[in-house]
Amino acid sequence: MRNRMNQRQECRLTVGTLTDAMRAQSLLSASAIRSEIVGADGVRERREGCGYALTFSCLQEGQVRRILREAGLRRF
Amino acid sequence: MIYLDHAATSFPKPREVLSEMTRCMRFYGGNPGRGSHSLSLAAAEKVYACRRAVAELVGSRHPERLAFTLNATSAINTVVKGLLRTGDHVLISDMEHNAVLRPVARLAREGRITYTVFPTMLLEEGRSPARITARLARLVRPNTRMLICAHASNVCSASLPLEVLGEFCRKRGILFVVDAAQSLGHLPIDVEEMKIDALCAPGHKGLLGPQGSGFFLLGEGVEAETLIEGGSGYHSLEEEMPAEMPERYEAGTLPTPAIAGLLAGIGEVRRMGIDAIHAHECRLIAHLARRLSYLPEVTLYAPQYQGSVLSFGIAGRSAEEVGLALNRMGFCVRAGFHCSALGHRTLGTDATGTVRVSVGYCTTEAQIDALADAAQRLCRRT
Structure with a gap:
């Protein structure tokens, strides 16, 4: 899992496939966690993932990791 | 004209299907997975919504294991040619469409596989699931790797007992592949309960979507070789197709308007x-x-x-x-x-x-x- 925190306390996960990103967003939404799919930031993130990233509030990072892990989304 | 050829393709399509396809081409017609701009993402969201709708309809918890294809025939070809290995034996039913017979017969002609047609006892007295599987059991060989059957015939209204056949295959470690071209949208299907390893279907028949929409859904742990390779929208510097489903099987641009229409068609099927x-x-x-x-x-x-x-x-x-x-x-x-x-x-x-x-x-x-x-x-x- 790769994440970075920017100045606005927004965490960012590089995603393996866009479908996984959609699935993750849907799972998080079901747990009332707001997330957004955004374009990859930089060449490295683009090479390691699918060209997209998932962003969400860092305050919910632990919960996000748990939900995605339990759903078998291990590619994050 | 009075249209009575729904087994070939449903017609007319519901108004909602036409509206959604038009909306797609007017408002969110980006290329899904091919860019991070808003129209590409909007198209990708619609594609994913359709994966979810199909998965829910057939009792799967894994929309990511659904790959879109042009039609049921291309889905069946990918599944058959992607899953079978040299030396395998295949069972197909005696009411199969050429979409199943021809790819299987070609592999057999090339000497890669063998196949046996099993009787569905369509015209026999006392036809029952138990009698069908009793006959089937006599045809299984040590190298039988796959059983493929149509859920429902396209020549008459006969159907096959998928629950029983799924159980039969699971017990023997045989891959169970179902051609749902004539049944999805007409008959209930649950891939978990029926133990289906690969489900192939068109979107333009019972699901009321447009022509150009079809798909296959693979069960957990079922991995097929790709039939076509090309752009997947990511890992662009690598020579190989990505390993992950569904992108592995979706080389090239998806028909987003058709998929959007299919989603609307499924909505109508669920409503009715x-x-x-x-x-x-x-x-x-x-x-x-x-x-x-x-x-x-x-x-x-x-x-x-x-x-x-x-x-x-x-x-x-x-x-x-x-x-x-x-x-x-x-x-x-x-x-x-x-x-x-x-x-x-x-x-x-x-x-x-x-x-x-x-x-x-x-x-x-x-x-x-x-x-x-x-x-x-x-x-x-x-």
Whole structure:
């Protein structure tokens, strides 16, 4: 899992496939966690993932990791 | 025209399907997964929503294991050629469409596999799931790797007991592949309960989507080789297709407008209810069978089965002649062999073909009566 925190306390996960990103967003939404799919930031993130990233509030990072892990989304 | 060829493709499509396709092409027609701009993401969201809708409809918890294809035939080809290995033996039913027979026969011709056609006992007295599997058991070999069957025939209304066949295959470690071209949207399917390893279906028939939409859904742990390779939208610097589903099997641009239309079609199927659609179609086909049975010149083929399809013939006239005559009288029906050499052999109609009437969600009893009246007029002319 790769994440970075920017100045606005927004965490960012590089995603393996866009479908996984959609699935993750849907799972998080079901747990009332707001997330957004955004374009990859930089060449490295683009090479390691699918060209997209998932962003969400860092305050919910632990919960996000748990939900995605339990759903078998291990590619994050 | 009265359209009675829903087994070929459903028509007309619901208004909602047309509206959604138009909306797609006007407002969110980006290329899904090919850029991080908002229209690409909007298209990708719609594609994912359709994956979810299909997965939910067939009882799968894994929308990511659903890959879109052009139609059921391309789905079946990917599954068959992607899963089978040299030396494998395959079982296919005696009512298969050429979409199953031809890819399997080609692999056999090339000496890569062998296959056996198993009897579905369509016309036999005392047909039962237990008797079908008893016969099937005698055909299994140590190298039998896959069983492929149509859920429902496209020549008559017979269907196969998927729960029983799924259990049969799971117990023996045989991959269970189902062609749901004639059943999805007409009959309930649950891939978990039925132990289906690969489900192949079109979007443009019972699901009321547009032509150009189809898919296959692979069970957990079922991994097929790719049939075509190309751009996947990511890992662009690598020579290999990505390992992950569904992108692994979706080389090139997806038909987003067709997928958006399919999503709307599924919405309509859910709104009407599969059980209600099935009951409606069974009632119409039973009514047609009853009307035609009063005509001594008419032969009905396997009318004992309930469903959305009825095949018949008129003495002294070829199937094609009857089909053309009915077309001139304002009806769209299918005449001939319906791309099913095996099905016709099983029904005993491989020399003559049949006239096939197939109904759908929007067919009315008045339309069926009009067809029966037309058939009666044709009989008087023979």
